[in-house]
Amino acid sequence: MSEPARPDATSPEFPTHFDFAAAEAAIGKAWDDAGIFRADPTRTNRAGFGGDRDPFTILIPPPNVTAILHVGHGLNNTVQDVLVRWRRMAGDEALWLPGTDHAGIATQNVVEKLLAKEGRTRFDLGREAFVARTETFVAETGGAILGQLRAIGASADWSRTAYTLSPALSRAVREAFVRLWEKDLVYRGNRVIHWCPRCLTSLSDEEAEFHDSEGKLYHIRYPLADDPSQGITIATTRPETMLADVAVAVHPDDARYAKLVGKQLKLPLVGITIPVIADAYVEKDFGTGALKITPAHDANDFEVGKRHGLAMPVVITPTGTIGAGHPDDRRRIPAELDGLDRFEARKKAAAMLEAAGVLVKVESHANSIRRCYRCDTVVEPRLSLQWFVRMAPLAKPALAAVQDGTVRLLPEKWEKVYINWLEGIRDWNISRQLWWGHRIPVFTCANGHEVAYRDDPTACAKCQAPILSQDEDVFDTWFSSGLWPFSTLGWPDEESADLKAFFPSDVLVTAPEILFFWVARMIMTSYAFLGGAPFHTVYLHGTVRDMQHRKMSKSLGNGIDPLDVVERFGADALRWTVIQGMGLGVDVMLDPDDLDKSFAPGRNFATKLWNIGRFLLLQVGDDAVTPIAEVDRTALALADRWVLGRLDAAVAECDAALGPARPRTGKWPEQERQLGLRLDAYAEAARRFVWNELADWYVEAVKTRLQQPGADREVARAVLVHVFDQGLRLLHPIMPFVTEALWQRLPGRTPGAFVATAPWPRPAAAPVDGSAFEIVREAIDAIRGLRAEYAVTPGQPIRAFLTRDARSAPLADAAGLVQRLARCELTFGAAPTGAAAHAVLPSGVELVLPLEGMVDVKKEVARMRSERDGLAKQLDALRGRLANEKFTAKAPAAVVEAERVKEGEWTARVAQLDAKVQELGG
RNA sequence: GGGCGAAUAGCUCAGCUGGUUAGAGCACCUGCCUUACACGCAGGGUGUCGGGGGUUCGAAUCCCUCUUCGCCCACCA
Numbered sequence: 001m002s003e004p005a006r007p008d009a010t011s012p013e014f015p016t017h018f019d020f021a022a023a024e025a026a027i028g029k030a031w032d033d034a035g036i037f038r039a040d041p042t043r044t045n046r047a048g049f050g051g052d053r054d055p056f057t058i059l060i061p062p063p064n065v066t067a068i069l070h071v072g073h074g075l076n077n078t079v080q081d082v083l084v085r086w087r088r089m090a091g092d093e094a095l096w097l098p099g100t101d102h103a104g105i106a107t108q109n110v111v112e113k114l115l116a117k118e119g120r121t122r123f124d125l126g127r128e129a130f131v132a133r134t135e136t137f138v139a140e141t142g143g144a145i146l147g148q149l150r151a152i153g154a155s156a157d158w159s160r161t162a163y164t165l166s167p168a169l170s171r172a173v174r175e176a177f178v179r180l181w182e183k184d185l186v187y188r189g190n191r192v193i194h195w196c197p198r199c200l201t202s203l204s205d206e207e208a209e210f211h212d213s214e215g216k217l218y219h220i221r222y223p224l225a226d227d228p229s230q231g232i233t234i235a236t237t238r239p240e241t242m243l244a245d246v247a248v249a250v251h252p253d254d255a256r257y258a259k260l261v262g263k264q265l266k267l268p269l270v271g272i273t274i275p276v277i278a279d280a281y282v283e284k285d286f287g288t289g290a291l292k293i294t295p296a297h298d299a300n301d302f303e304v305g306k307r308h309g310l311a312m313p314v315v316i317t318p319t320g321t322i323g324a325g326h327p328d329d330r331r332r333i334p335a336e337l338d339g340l341d342r343f344e345a346r347k348k349a350a351a352m353l354e355a356a357g358v359l360v361k362v363e364s365h366a367n368s369i370r371r372c373y374r375c376d377t378v379v380e381p382r383l384s385l386q387w388f389v390r391m392a393p394l395a396k397p398a399l400a401a402v403q404d405g406t407v408r409l410l411p412e413k414w415e416k417v418y419i420n421w422l423e424g425i426r427d428w429n430i431s432r433q434l435w436w437g438h439r440i441p442v443f444t445c446a447n448g449h450e451v452a453y454r455d456d457p458t459a460c461a462k463c464q465a466p467i468l469s470q471d472e473d474v475f476d477t478w479f480s481s482g483l484w485p486f487s488t489l490g491w492p493d494e495e496s497a498d499l500k501a502f503f504p505s506d507v508l509v510t511a512p513e514i515l516f517f518w519v520a521r522m523i524m525t526s527y528a529f530l531g532g533a534p535f536h537t538v539y540l541h542g543t544v545r546d547m548q549h550r551k552m553s554k555s556l557g558n559g560i561d562p563l564d565v566v567e568r569f570g571a572d573a574l575r576w577t578v579i580q581g582m583g584l585g586v587d588v589m590l591d592p593d594d595l596d597k598s599f600a601p602g603r604n605f606a607t608k609l610w611n612i613g614r615f616l617l618l619q620v621g622d623d624a625v626t627p628i629a630e631v632d633r634t635a636l637a638l639a640d641r642w643v644l645g646r647l648d649a650a651v652a653e654c655d656a657a658l659g660p661a662r663p664r665t666g667k668w669p670e671q672e673r674q675l676g677l678r679l680d681a682y683a684e685a686a687r688r689f690v691w692n693e694l695a696d697w698y699v700e701a702v703k704t705r706l707q708q709p710g711a712d713r714e715v716a717r718a719v720l721v722h723v724f725d726q727g728l729r730l731l732h733p734i735m736p737f738v739t740e741a742l743w744q745r746l747p748g749r750t751p752g753a754f755v756a757t758a759p760w761p762r763p764a765a766a767p768v769d770g771s772a773f774e775i776v777r778e779a780i781d782a783i784r785g786l787r788a789e790y791a792v793t794p795g796q797p798i799r800a801f802l803t804r805d806a807r808s809a810p811l812a813d814a815a816g817l818v819q820r821l822a823r824c825e826l827t828f829g830a831a832p833t834g835a836a837a838h839a840v841l842p843s844g845v846e847l848v849l850p851l852e853g854m855v856d857v858k859k860e861v862a863r864m865r866s867e868r869d870g871l872a873k874q875l876d877a878l879r880g881r882l883a884n885e886k887f888t889a890k891a892p893a894a895v896v897e898a899e900r901v902k903e904g905e906w907t908a909r910v911a912q913l914d915a916k917v918q919e920l921g922g
Numbered sequence: 923g924g925g926c927g928a929a930u931a932g933c934u935c936a937g938c939u940g941g942u943u944a945g946a947g948c949a950c951c952u953g954c955c956u957u958a959c960a961c962g963c964a965g966g967g968u969g970u971c972g973g974g975g976g977u978u979c980g981a982a983u984c985c986c987u988c989u990u991c992g993c994c995c996a997c998c999a
Contacts, residue, residue: 016959210996217999236999286998300997367999416926417994424995512993547933580947583935601948604961615958674938681936684947699958788965794954820956821964874943886979895941895980902942 014618018610020570020603023741028150031740036757037088037155039095041501049501056092056661057505058084059484059535060156061518062164064103065138066110069148071544071552072511074562075578075588079541080509081154082579082679085733086658087506088155089760095502096155097488099162100143104437104477105199105207105374111137111436127435134436151563152571153736155756160498162488164480165438172487173438173480174454176529181442181452185390185528186430188450192295192302193429195382196372197320197342201433202386204476205426206516208370208379217365218350219288221358222248225264225273232260232276233360235287237367238297239353240322240345242267243332244315245274247293249304252278254289268358269349270332279304296325296383312383316342320380342380387431387440387473395422397527398520405668407523409538410677411585414512421516430476437474443467482521485534492529505535506662507677512540512585536663539677542587544578549589558592565599572735573602579734580687582679605687606738609731612695613742616724619706620717625747628722631715633768638810639701639817640719642770643694647723648763650689654730657682683734690727697777698723701817721746726761772810775843776818779811782839782847783822789863790837790855798824798855800839801831801848808845835860835920840909861920868913875906 031037043051058080063073080096088094111134112122122130146161162169180186194208195201218239223231232248245267250257257276264273281304282291295305295312305312314325315332322337322345324330336352337345353359370379399422401407402415409415431440442452445460445467457467480487489503490496504526510519519538526534543551546558553559565574577599581588590598636644657678663669698720705716725746732739732755743755783800792798802808808828811818815826831848837860839847851857881887882903888896 014958017961234999238999281997283998291999294999298997298999300999303997365999368996411927413927413993420925420995515994581934586935589934597948600961604959607961608959611959611962613958618958680947687947695958696963784964785966788953791953794956794964823956870943878942881979884979888979890979891941898942 014614016607016611016614018570018606018738018741020572020606020737021567024151024153024566024571024737027737027740028153031155031754031756032158034752034754036754037096038157038159039093039502041093041497043093044501046501049497051093053091053093054662055095055502055506056084056087057095057097057502058507058509059488059505060096060098061508061510061514062099062101062162062481062484063145064106065100065142065163066103066107067100067145069145069152069562071560071562071565071590073145073149074152074565074574075541075544075582076509076511077149077154078152078575078578079539079582079679080507081152081156081736082575082733083507083509083658083677085155085736085756086760087661088756089729089732089758090661091759092661093501095157095160097160097162097502098146098149098154098156098158099160099484099488100146100164101477101481102138102163102165102437104432104434104474105201106477107134107138108434108436109199109374122435130435148563151566152574155736160488162484164477164484164487168490169480169483169487170438172483172491173475174441175492176483176487176525177441177475177479178452178454179529180389185393186387186452187390188385188387190383190385191388191429192297192299192381192383193386194370194372194379195318195384196375196377196379197318198375198377199372199434200318202384202429202431203372203379204429204478206478207373207476209373210368211371213367213369215365215367215369217287217363218353219360219362220268220292220353221360222265222268222274222292223358224260225266228266230260232257232265232290233288234290234292236292237365238346239349240337240342241294241297241315242292242349243270243322243334243337244294244296244313244329245270245292246295246305246310246313247274247277247308249277249279249282249291249293250289251282251284252280254282254284257290268356269334269337269352272332277304277308279307297381299381302383314383316380316382318382321345325383386429387442387471388427388429391425391427391524394524394528395425398422398523401523401527401533405663405670405673406666407533407536407538408668408673409540410674411540412674413585414515414538414540417512418515418520422520428476430479431471431473432476433472434474437477438480440471440473440475442471444469444471478517478521481518482525483529484518485522485526486530503530504533507537507539508535509539509541511543515540536668537677540585541582542585545587545589547589547591547593549587552590552592560590560592560595560598565595568595569599569603570606570737572606572738573599575734575736576602576605576683579679580683582683584678602735605691606735608691608695609728609735609738609742612690612699612724613745615699616720617745617747619703620721620747622747625721626714626718628718631718633766635711635715636719636768637701637705637712637715638770638773638776638813639698640715640770641768642773643698643719643723644764644768645770646689646693646698647726647761648767650685650693650730651726651761651763653685654682654761657685686727686730686734690724690731694723694727700821701814704816704820721748728755729758729761732756732758773814775807775810775841775845776814778841778843779814779826779845779847780818780822782841783818783824783849786837786839786849786855787822787824790859792854794823796823796854798849799827800824801827801829801850802845803830804828807843811845838916857920861917864913864917864920868910868917871906871913872910875903875910878903878906 042049043053044055045051084094084096194203196203215237217235217237219233219235221231221233234248248265260276261278263276267274293301293304295302295310296314313329313332317323320342322340324333337348372379402418409418442450443457444450446465447463449460449462451461485505486503489498491499522534545551550556550558562574578588659676702716702720705712728739728743740755811826818824818826832850835851835857837849837851837855849855882899
C-alpha cells in the first residue's frame with residue numbers, strides 16, 4: 001500500500017517505512033515465547049503470597065464462542081489491552097484473563113441454522129445428538145476470535161483462557177444455583193414471561209427489547225349476556241388474544257360502567273360468558289376505559305387475574321399459532337382461527353368481528369412491542385412455568401456499592417441509570433427451554449421432591465427415593481457469565497491461588513448495552529457469593545458508528561473488518577485510531593467507505609516514530625550510550641534540559657490522564673471518582689511529546705551536535721536515546737508493535753528485554769530547568785511567522801537584530817539553530833536605521849527585522865495598525881473594568897492585579913505601535 | 923409516562939468548583955521534495971459557545987425557560 005521510498009533515502013538495512021506485517025508476527029511470537037503476559041499469583045502482595053506487586057486484573061467480557069472479530073471487539077479489547085499493558089509496565093502483576101461465552105441462545109441459533117440448511121431441526125436430532133453436534137461445532141470453529149485478538153496485539157494470559165461451559169465453570173454455575181436455592185433465593189412459578197416463538201424459549205425482561213411500532217387499536221363491543229342491546233366496548237391492539245379473555249375490567253370509580261360491574265358479557269367469537277370486574281389498574285382515560293383481561297397473554301392482566309382469582313386459559317401455542325393450551329379450552333378456539341399464525345389470526349379475527357357487527361372502529365396506535373434480542377421475532381407474553389431468582393435481596397448491596405463509591409461507573413451518568421434500574425428491579429427468569437447450556441440441577445424423586453443438587457444424585461436427599469428426572473431447562477446464558485469474575489479464577493474453590501490473588505479485579509471495560517445483562521449481575525453475584533464487589537471501576541465506552549452516526553452492523557453493511565485494517569494499516573494503526581478518539585463514553589466515528597481517512601493517521605504516526613528511530617539509530621550508531629543518570633548535569637545543553645523537562649511534563653500528563661489505577665482505600669473518595677481513564681488525553685500527551693517536541697524540536701536541535709565528535713556528542717546521544725526510549729514506553733500500550741520493534745534496536749539492549757515489560761516512565765527525581773529554550777522556540781516561531789506573512793521566498797536568508805541581555809541570552813547559544821530552522825541570521829546589537837519590522841516575543845525579547853530588501857513595508861504598517869486597533873478596543877474594555885469600583889472591590893486581588901499589569905503592558909504596546917505607524921508613514 | 927444527559931469551529935470533542943484575547947485533533951487553505959520521515963515540513967482559526975430571560979463587578983461555565991437531539995427504564999390495553 002505504501003508508496004515506494006525515495007531512492008536516495010532508502011537503506012536496505014533500515015527502510016523508510018515500518019514493515020508492520022513482518023514485525024507484528026515476529027514480535028507477537030517473541031512475546032509469547034517469553035511468556036511475559038502470564039500472571040503469577042505468588043508475585044502479588046495479596047494475603048499469603050509475600051510478593052511485592054499490586055495485582056491488576058482485567059477480565060475480558062467474553063465474546064460469544066462463535067463470534068468473529070468485529071470493530072466493536074477491536075475497540076473494547078484495545079482499551080483493555082492499553083490498560084493492562086500500562087499497569088504491567090507500571091510494575092503491577094497484570095492479568096488480563098481471556099475467554100469465551102458459550103452464548104446459549106445465540107450459539108444454539110447458529111447451529112439450528114446449519115441444521116436448517118440440511119433440512120433438519122434440533123428435534124430431528126434429539127437433545128443429546130444436538131448438544132454433541134453443537135459441541136463439535138464449537139470445538140471446530142469456536143474461539144477463533146481469541147486468535148484474532150492476538151492479531152491486534154492483545155496481551156492476555158492465554159494460559160488462563162476460560163469458557164463458560166467448561167467443566168470448571170460449569171461447576172461454579174451449579175454451586176451458585178445451589179447456594180441460591182439454599183438461601184431460598186430461587187423459586188419456580190407460573191408467570192407470564194416473554195416467549196420467543198422462533199427460539200422456543202422464555203426470555204428475561206432484558207432479553208425482550210422494546211421497539212417502537214405503529215399498530216392498530218381495535219374497539220370491540222362485548223354485549224351483555226342477558227341483554228345484547230347493551231354492552232361494553234373495549235379497546236385492544238391484539239384482538240386475537242380475546243379468545244383467552246376471562247373478564248372485562250373497568251375502573252372502580254368509573255361512573256360510566258358502575259352499573260355493569262358484576263354482570264356477564266358474551267365474549268364475541270367464542271360465545272362464552274365472562275364477568276365485568278372492577279380493578280384500579282384500569283386507566284379510565286385510555287381507549288374506552290374498559291379493558292379485556294387476558295391473564296395468560298399479558299403480564300398485567302396476569303396480575304389482575306391473580307387478584308380476582310380468574311382462570312388463565314392459554315390460546316397461543318409455543319410456536320405462535322392459535323391453539324388451546326389445555327383440552328378444556330378448545331371450546332374457546334373457533335375453527336376458522338385454529339392453527340393460524342398469531343398475526344394471520346389477528347387479521348382474521350378482526351374480519352370475523354366486523355362480520356359479526358361488533359368491531360366498532362379501528363384506529364392507528366403507536367406503541368412499543370418487545371422483540372427477541374437474538375432473532376428479532378415479536379415475543380409472545382405467555383403463561384408458563386419458569387425458574388426465577390429473587391433479585392431484591394441481591395440488588396441491595398450492589399446498589400450500595402455504587403452509591404458509596406466502592407464501585408464507580410465511568411462516565412458518571414451510567415451510575416444513575418444503574419441505580420434507577422436496581423431500585424426497580426424485578427425477579428429474573430433464568431430458565432430457558434433450550435438445549436445448549438447448563439442444565440438446571442434440580443432433580444425430582446419418585447415422591448415428587450424437587451431438590452437442587454451439587455452433584456448428580458443417586459437418591460432423593462429428602463426421602464432416599466429414587467430420582468426420576470432432571471429439569472429439562474438450561475440456565476439463561478447470562479447466569480453463567482454473571483459469575484465470570486470468580487468462576488474464571490477457580491471459585492468455588494476458596495483456596496484457589498488465582499482467586500486469592502486476583503479477586504477482586506480492577507477495571508471492567510465494556511459497552512453500556514450490557515450494563516444490566518452482565519455488569520449489574522456480576523456485582524450482585526460477587527456480593528452474594530464472595531461478599532464483595534468484583535471490580536472497583538466500570539469503564540463504559542462508546543459505540544463504533546459510521547459517518548451517519550449509525551451503529552455498525554452486519555445487516556446495514558456498514559461494518560469494518562478489523563483484520564482488514566490490520567492487514568492494510570497495521571495493528572498499531574487500528575489501535576491508535578480507536579484510542580486517540582476514545583473520549584470518555586464518547587462514540588467513535590469511523591468511515592467504512594474510506595478506511596484511509598480513519599486509519600492512515602495511525603499508520604502515519606507509526607511511520608513517524610519509525611523515522612525518528614531511523615534517524616536516531618543512523619546518527620547515534622551502535623556504540624554504547626551513557627545512561628542518563630550518569631550524565632553530568634552541568635554538561636547538559638539547553639535543548640537537553642528542555643526536552644528532559646518536556647518528557648517529565650508528558651509523563652505527568654499521561655499519568656494524570658490514565659490514573660489513579662485503583663482507590664487507595666477500599667472506596668473511591670469523592671474527588672477521585674471521576675479521575676483517570678482519559679485515553680484520548682493520554683494518547684495526545686504522548687503523541688505531542690514524541691512528535692511535536694522530541695521530533696520537531698529536539699531532534700532538530702541536536703543534529704549538528706551529533707556530527708561533531710567529542711564530549712558534547714556523547715551527552716546529546718545519551719539524552720536523545722533516553723528521551724526516545726521513554727517516549728516509546730509511553731506509547732507502547734497504544735502502539736505495542738512499532739514501539740517494541742524500535743525499542744529492541746536501541747543501543748545497549750540486552751536480549752530478552754522487552755519494552756512490554758520495561759518500567760513505565762517516572763518524572764525525574766531531580767528535574768532540570770530547560771524553560772529558557774522556550775525563548776528559542778518563540779524566536780523561531782516569530783521569524784517563521786514573519787516570513788510567511790511577508791511572503792519571503794523560502795530560500796532567502798534574512799537577518800534579525802536584537803539586544804543582548806539576560807532574556808535573550810539563550811538565543812546567542814542557539815543562533816545556529818535559528819539559522820537552520822528559520823533561515824535567519826541573528827545579530828546582537830542595534831539594527832541599522834530605517835524601516836524595520838518588530839517582533840516582540842511573549843518573553844519580552846524584541847527582534848528587529850530591517851525591512852529594506854526583506855519585508856514588505858506596507859504590509860508591516862497595515863499589520864501594526866490592525867494590531868493597534870484591536871488592542872485599543874480591548875484596552876478600552878479593560879479600563880472600563882478597572883474603573884468599576886465593584887470589580888476592584890469584589891474580584892480577588894490577584895485577578896485585579898493581573899488586569900492592572902495587563903493594562904500597563906497594553907498601553908505601552910499601543911503607544912509603541914502608534915509611534916511606529918507614524919514613523920513608517922501612516 | 924418516569925429517569926438521565928447533551929447542544930461550543932465544517933466533523934468529533936476539551937473547557938473542572940464563574941476570572942487573560944474560548945481550545946485540541948481531524949478536515950480545510952497557502953507555501954515547501956530543508957539529505958529521518960511528502961505516511962513529511964512550515965504557516966493559517968474559519969466561532970452571535972442552540973434561543974430568550976435572570977444572578978453577578980464579571981457567565982461557554984450558575985439559575986429559570988423555550989427549542990432540538992440522544993440514552994435508559996416503563997404494566998395505558
